[in-house]
Each structure stands twice: as C-alpha cells, then as structure tokens.
Amino acid sequence: MPVPPDIAAESPLARTTLADRVFALMQEAIVRGDLAAGARISEAELAARYGVSRGPLREALRRLEGRQLITRIPHVGVRIMALSLEELLQIYEVRETLEGLACRLAAQHMPDAEIAELKALLVKHAEQIAEHDGRVYIQEEGNVDFHYRVIHGSHNAVLINMLCGELYHRVRIYRGQFSITEGRPQQALAEHQRILDAIEARDGELAEFLMRRHIATARANIAARVPPAGSAKLDPTLSKRSGPDASAKSSTTTTPDSPVRSA
Incomplete structure (x- = not known):
C-alpha cells in the first residue's frame, strides 16, 4: 500500500x-x-x-x-533475499539451540504476569485454529507470536537481539509456508502449550527440551518437503504449490490469508 x-x-x-x-x-x-x-x-x-x-x-x-x-x-x-535449503536448515539448527536456551531462561525469569499473558495468547490461538477448521495456525510478528514472547521472556538482551533481529525476520519469510501439513496446526499449538506449562512450572530443563524438539520437528518438516537441489534458492511458495491445490496456487505472491506459523 x-x-x-x-x-x-x-x-x-x-x-x-x-x-x-x-x-x-x-x-x-x-x-x-x-x-x-x-x-x-x-x-x-x-x-x-x-x-x-x-x-x-x-x-x-x-x-x-x-x-x-x-x-x-x-x-x-x-x-x-532468498535462502537455499541448506541455509534455511542451518538457521533452524541455530534456532533450536538458542530458543531452547531462551526457554530455559524464561522458566527462570519470566514474571507470573507475562506467563498469564502468554496463556491468554494461546487461548486466542486455539480459537483462531478452530475458526479455520484446524487447517492453519496464523501468527503475525511481535507480541502475538508465541516464540517472540518466549524469547523476550528470557530477559537476556543478547539472546533477544540475536533471535529477534536478523534471524527472526529471515525465518518469517519461510516458516509459515512449510507449516501447511495436515494436523500440524493442532500439534504445534499443543507443543506450545506444553512448553508454556514447563515454563510456568519453572522447569527450565524440560522447557528447553520441549522447545528444541518443537523446532527440530519444524526443521524435519522442511527437509522432508523440499528435495535438496544443490545451492538453488528456495521459493517460499513452493510448499503451497506442491499440495492438492497446486494448480490454483501457482502465483508467487503471498496473499493476506496465507498462514504464518511460528515454529
């Protein structure tokens, strides 16, 4: 506009x-x-x-x-900017480690008030998934993004800068496009809920483990859906065009209704 x-x-x-x-x-x-x-x-x-x-x-x-x-x-x-599959998977490897650490720190430092806000956010996310018949998990950036809120809940300025700066926006280009898998929206929400439960229980070790597994699942999903092709750059709309509606979704322009899920 x-x-x-x-x-x-x-x-x-x-x-x-x-x-x-x-x-x-x-x-x-x-x-x-x-x-x-x-x-x-x-x-x-x-x-x-x-x-x-x-x-x-x-x-x-x-x-x-x-x-x-x-x-x-x-x-x-x-x-x-365009990423190769190898570059994107490497970013997810970094996210797995750093966001796992962010979860561990959030379990130590996130105030009860922030945890309550995060609970309310997940309730809204659940309502949103239901409104879309369980097909998509739509998240915008910033305070309505579960991962963003958890990272800030670490209260570690260095970690926040690393994850919510360059990496955050590069990943946002691709992450929603690879989350359109049957049953994945509900699964992702359940994983978010278990992560939050561990943070609320102040179990940093479990919170870190659950976040790392959550991101590893997303990374495996990407690797499975896009065959390696040397150093060729990824088209962020590729996963959409590979589905049953491929003929109707051949455009490379993302529409406002496209799912954006944080994982």
Whole structure:
C-alpha cells in the first residue's frame, strides 16, 4: 500500500520517520512474499511504490540490508533475499539451540504476569485454529507470536537481539509456508502449550527440551518437503504449490490469508 507522497522538502526528523515507515512496509512485503524472494527491483520502482524520495528510501534499504533481507546492487537496485535449503536448515539448527536456551531462561525469569499473558495468547490461538477448521495456525510478528514472547521472556538482551533481529525476520519469510501439513496446526499449538506449562512450572530443563524438539520437528518438516537441489534458492511458495491445490496456487505472491506459523 503506497505511502502518501508528501516529500517535497524533508526535515531530518521527517526523513527519519519516512525511513521508518518504508522500512516497516518493505520488511512486511518481503516476509509476506509481495516482494518475491530473489526478485531484482530498482530504486526508482521502490521510490514510486512507497511514494518517497531517494533519501528515506536508501536509509530503509540500509537497514533492510543490515537484516540480510536484501542485497544492494550498484546501478541496479536491490535483490530480495532468498535462502537455499541448506541455509534455511542451518538457521533452524541455530534456532533450536538458542530458543531452547531462551526457554530455559524464561522458566527462570519470566514474571507470573507475562506467563498469564502468554496463556491468554494461546487461548486466542486455539480459537483462531478452530475458526479455520484446524487447517492453519496464523501468527503475525511481535507480541502475538508465541516464540517472540518466549524469547523476550528470557530477559537476556543478547539472546533477544540475536533471535529477534536478523534471524527472526529471515525465518518469517519461510516458516509459515512449510507449516501447511495436515494436523500440524493442532500439534504445534499443543507443543506450545506444553512448553508454556514447563515454563510456568519453572522447569527450565524440560522447557528447553520441549522447545528444541518443537523446532527440530519444524526443521524435519522442511527437509522432508523440499528435495535438496544443490545451492538453488528456495521459493517460499513452493510448499503451497506442491499440495492438492497446486494448480490454483501457482502465483508467487503471498496473499493476506496465507498462514504464518511460528515454529
């Protein structure tokens, strides 16, 4: 959705605000697939798309490049990040270890009030799954994402920065696309509930074990659904097109109704 073009003479503050808005809009467009993985787009196209001048656009692009969501190409524009299967599985290996640690720390440090909020969040997630007849587990980012909340519950700034910065948004591009497996939404919710139960019981060892197993299951699901193909980059919509509705879902653009599940 274009940003209103009110950019004739930008003050430094206005430029910063515009850069923030473009950064957020582009990041979400990349995650949702509206800016397709591997696509090359010129700065002129992006400036027109978001209704901004080159100054705030380039600041937004600098931040996106810092998160490894794009690569800037001199005299061309940008290329949207795409991962190979090997790269994605390696990221999940890192997540398995670090989010397991986050769970252990959350069991030690998460206040009762935060645990109560997380319980309420899972109730909403259960209602949402029921509304979709158990077919999808939709989560957006931030405070409505179970994993995000658990990571912040660790109260470890270094760990939060590592998991909720670059890794978090790179994984968001792919994780929902590989979660469309029969029975998986209910299974994932049950796993989240068991993890939260362990955190509430202040059993850090069990919480860590359950989170590691949860992410390992997601990693195995990805590996099983995408055959290795050397260093070829993954199409985040591949798993959708491999299902029974493949002929009806051949577009590479992710729709607003696409599932986004954290695992």
